[in-house]
Amino acid sequence: MSALMASLAELASPLVALRTVELLCAASVALQTAENLVNLPALSETGTWRWSLVRRDLAQLPPPLLAVFDALMSPRSLALLSIMQLSCALAMFVDPRACWAMACFVTSLIFAIRLRGSVNGGSDSITLITLACVTLGRGLDHDGRVVVGALIYIALQSIASYVIAGVVKLRSSRWRAGEALRRFADGAAVGPPPGALRPLLRGPFARAASFCVIAFELSAPVALASPRFALMFVSGGLFFHALNAYILGLHRFFWAWLATYPAILFTATLLL
Amino acid sequence: MVMVFAGLIMLVSAMPRHELSGTWLTLLRVCFPSWRFFGEPGVQVQLLWRASEDDPSESSWRPAMRTATRSIGFLVWNPQATMRLSEESVVRDAVADINALDEPSREQIEDLTSFRLLRALAEASIGIHLASGEDPREREGPLHYELLVRSRAATEAEFGDHLQVPAHPYLPEKRKTRASK
Numbered sequence: 156m157s158a159l160m161a162s163l164a165e166l167a168s169p170l171v172a173l174r175t176v177e178l179l180c181a182a183s184v185a186l187q188t189a190e191n192l193v194n195l196p197a198l199s200e201t202g203t204w205r206w207s208l209v210r211r212d213l214a215q216l217p218p219p220l221l222a223v224f225d226a227l228m229s230p231r232s233l234a235l236l237s238i239m240q241l242s243c244a245l246a247m248f249v250d251p252r253a254c255w256a257m258a259c260f261v262t263s264l265i266f267a268i269r270l271r272g273s274v275n276g277g278s279d280s281i282t283l284i285t286l287a288c289v290t291l292g293r294g295l296d297h298d299g300r301v302v303v304g305a306l307i308y309i310a311l312q313s314i315a316s317y318v319i320a321g322v323v324k325l326r327s328s329r330w331r332a333g334e335a336l337r338r339f340a341d342g343a344a345v346g347p348p349p350g351a352l353r354p355l356l357r358g359p360f361a362r363a364a365s366f367c368v369i370a371f372e373l374s375a376p377v378a379l380a381s382p383r384f385a386l387m388f389v390s391g392g393l394f395f396h397a398l399n400a401y402i403l404g405l406h407r408f409f410w411a412w413l414a415t416y417p418a419i420l421f422t423a424t425l426l427l
Numbered sequence: 428m429v430m431v432f433a434g435l436i437m438l439v440s441a442m443p444r445h446e447l448s449g450t451w452l453t454l455l456r457v458c459f460p461s462w463r464f465f466g467e468p469g470v471q472v473q474l475l476w477r478a479s480e481d482d483p484s485e486s487s488w489r490p491a492m493r494t495a496t497r498s499i500g501f502l503v504w505n506p507q508a509t510m511r512l513s514e515e516s517v518v519r520d521a522v523a524d525i526n527a528l529d530e531p532s533r534e535q536i537e538d539l540t541s542f543r544l545l546r547a548l549a550e551a552s553i554g555i556h557l558a559s560g561e562d563p564r565e566r567e568g569p570l571h572y573e574l575l576v577r578s579r580a581a582t583e584a585e586f587g588d589h590l591q592v593p594a595h596p597y598l599p600e601k602r603k604t605r606a607s608k
Contacts, residue, residue: 190506197510203517203548211540270513271520271544280460316462323466329581330466338468338581344511345495401501404508 163382163420169302172421173292174251176309176414180285181247183410184259187282188241190407191266195237199230204270212271228269236262253294260286277316278407284312285414303425310422313415314375317392321372330369333361345404352402371395378419385423389416468581472518472589476549478562479571479594488575491552492518514548521545522576522589549574550597557599569596 166172198204206228213224226232240262243255263283292305329335337356341347348356355364371391378388392412400406475488492515495508521541528535536542553572556562574592579585 186503190504190509193506194510197513197551201554202551203514203544205544205547208540208543208547211543271540272516276512276516277460277462277464316460319462320464320466323463327467329468335465335468335581338471339465342468342471344508344515345497345501345505349497397502401497404495404497404501404505404512406502406505407509409502 159386160382163386163424166417166420167382167424169299169306169421170296172306172417173289173296173302175417176285176306177247177251177256177289177293179410179414179417180256180282180289181244183282183407183414184247184263184286185241185244186410187263187278187407188237188244192234192237192241195230195234198233198269206269209269209271213268224268227265233266233269236265251293253290256286256289256293260290278405278411281313281316281411281415285309285411288418306418306421307425309415309418310379313412313419314378316412317372317375321369321375324365324369324372330365331362333358333363333365336365336368337361340402343403345402348402368395379423379426381426382420382423385420389419392416470519470522470581471579471586472515472522473577473586474514474518474545474549475575475577476553476572477575479573489552489556491549491574493552517541517544517548518576522578525590545576546574546595553597554599569598571596 166175196202198206200207206225210221210224210228213221216224227236240259243258243262246252247255247259260283263279263286267279288305288309292302295301324330324335327335329338333356340352340356347353354360374391375388378385393409396405396409396412400409474491476491477487477489481487493507493511495505495511498505521539521544524539524541525531525536549572553570557570571594573594574590575588576590576592577586578589579587
């Protein structure tokens with residue numbers, strides 16, 4: 156615990172915290188991009204997201220701009236964009252510069268347009284927010300106030316994501332009864348939970364599990380009260396997102412939110 | 428100061444929003460999320476297809492969305508699960524767009540981009556099925572297929588038929604090329 160607290164003390168430095176966010180965000184983007192590369196056939200003219208269909212949404216754009224999109228959205232260009240995004244994410248590991256995060260932000264947005272909104276909902280949103288703040292913080296890292304502001308913004312968006320999701324669940328009678336949790340688990344992208352877990356998502360166990368999820372999400376603001384609370388919260392968050400990845404198939408959420416945790420730990424040290 | 432800023436973010440995120448449609452508005456939602464995910468369990472959807480010459484029983488329907496499984500590296504790598512989630516969004520968007528139309532005609536439905544993507548999803552699955560050699564029939568011309576969208580609301584125990592689309596021709600790429608020659 157003392158070793159952990161010592162590491163946490165290092166995160167009190169804005170530049171160390173920004174670098175940690177940057178590294179975790181780079182890992183998250185690299186994994187997302189590698190998956191996008193594998194899934195590129197779904198964006199071809201024999202796949203689901205055919206450009207000839209998706210471009211109907213953009214038909215009102217001026218012809219020169221539409222021509223730019225036509226060039227960018229072909230399978231070959233998307234493959235090149237993915238490789239570029241992967242290279243920029245890897246460059247973030249070795250060479251901290253704003254341009255890498257900015258390039259990842261822009262390419263992520265292009266993929267969001269290509270898929271009519273997003274690849275994976277909330278994880279895309281928090282990744283874009285983190286990338287935007289890393290770009291700003293890294294670009295103006297000579298100004299301590301900008302770095303601190305960028306870190307606080309990431310932390311607050313991350314905390315808001317838990318609290319608002321918790322409030323919405325608390326207001327739902329299905330969540331309070333444990334029924335919603337079972338429903339989400341049964342309809343998971345990776346199929347219903349394995350047999351051994353199923354009894355835990357029924358009856359009183361489901362109610363208890365739902366209560367734990369809601370309590371954890373609503374407890375998020377307490378993380379900002381002290382570094383010790385922040386450490387407890389992010390430990391709970393790791394467990395929470397690992398369970399979500401296993402049960403619901405939301406593995407992208409794990410990495411996307413993990414990248415925001417150094418910002419939460421940093422912000423908690425500010426309020427001492 | 429931090430607390431005031433936190434309150435502001437919570438307020439903006441919690442403000443009531445209208446359902447957004449269209450690429451640009453959905454993009455705005457991605458950049459400024461409301462964070463209300465996993466609130467109420469929404470409608471669960473299935474997309475099924477069958478060749479029109481298949482026997483018309485319930486069992487002849489085949490799932491169009493890919494299946495994803497849990498793997499050892501579940502925390503790091505599951506592109507199938509990522510695609511499955513995106514495919515569910517395609518079906519849900521089409522269902523929402525069709526429901527938003529007031530007594531829609533077939534032409535109105537067929538003109539929706541979301542419905543065309545739904546068809547593309549089914550055709551991608553048919554293409555994989557044909558390429559796998561599982562189809563026992565020798566086909567020269569197009570394959571005529573029917574579509575079925577099944578859904579289950581949070582209050583329902585079983586899936587029910589939501590939309591059945593009559594036969595539509597699908598010509599795989601290879602045959603299209605052969606036909607054009």
